[in-house]
Amino acid sequence: MELYELMREAVLDGDEEEAVRLARQALEEGVNLQEAMDQGFLAGIQQAGQLYEEEEYFLPDLVCSADAMKSALAILDDTLKSSGGQKTEKAARVALVTVQGDVHDIGKTIVGAMMTASGYEVYDLGCDVENEKVIEEVKRLKPDVLGLSALLTSTMEEQESIIRLLKQEGLRQDVKVIIGGAPVNQTWADKISADGYSDNAISAVKLVESLLKQEGGAA
């Protein structure tokens, strides 16, 4: 528990170097990475967010916390990628993006890390990506699943716009669309005809598994 507490503090303090050191330590000690994320780094960014809401933290503090979190995640993500996860015979392809106008990419990155660890071929399209560019990438990469992240109430509508564009381009049948992000919920997913919604990275993996099963496996 000591390690998780240090991780939480490193993110809270915006101490990038320490967060990276602790991520490496976690790998060396072989601790459960999901637990380290949830109880360590994630707890830190959530607390930073809380302090921001209470106006004890200002935006620069939050940026530092987010940077520390991202650098630590990158270390864990690299390892998950190089270990390759539990490879299935034909890994389904998952493209993930944070929608246009939105720079919040921590949640999407965690979802990507969990998908990678579960053996999916993950394409991270980045954050604040224009809708037209997302469509281009769907045409180019032909993913089985497209995950759309939005953290702002003002950007969640882009999820709807992207689904509309997929329909217009005749691509909607070819790709399962899942959505996530703090302001999003199942009601919104139903309203915009997304194929699924999840509020965390673990259930996002389960969601993808069940969607791919429904269509009789990845194409």
Ligand code: B12
């Ligand atoms: C860190 C943070 C930032 C960082 C982002 C850094 C980065 N690279 O991501 C910085 C400082 C840059 C930032 C900026 C801003 N932020 Co901000 N930010 C946050 C904060 C504190 C945490 C977000 C986060 O990373 N959470 C941790 C992750 C792991 O959780 P998550 O994103 O929800 O992801 C999980 C699930 O949602 C799900 N999930 C996420 N995506 C997906 C996708 C799919 C497909 C699936 C299936 C699941 C899934 O799984 C994830 C893992 O479990 C939140 C507050 C909060 N409590 O959410 C505010 C918050 C989102 N920000 C907010 C605001 C207002 C802003 C700014 C407008 C502030 C400003 N005045 O400039 C700007 C917006 C800039 C922009 N255009 O995007 C508001 C949004 C209010 C609203 N309802 O619209 C919030 C809620 C804070 C608040 N209460 O005021 N922010």
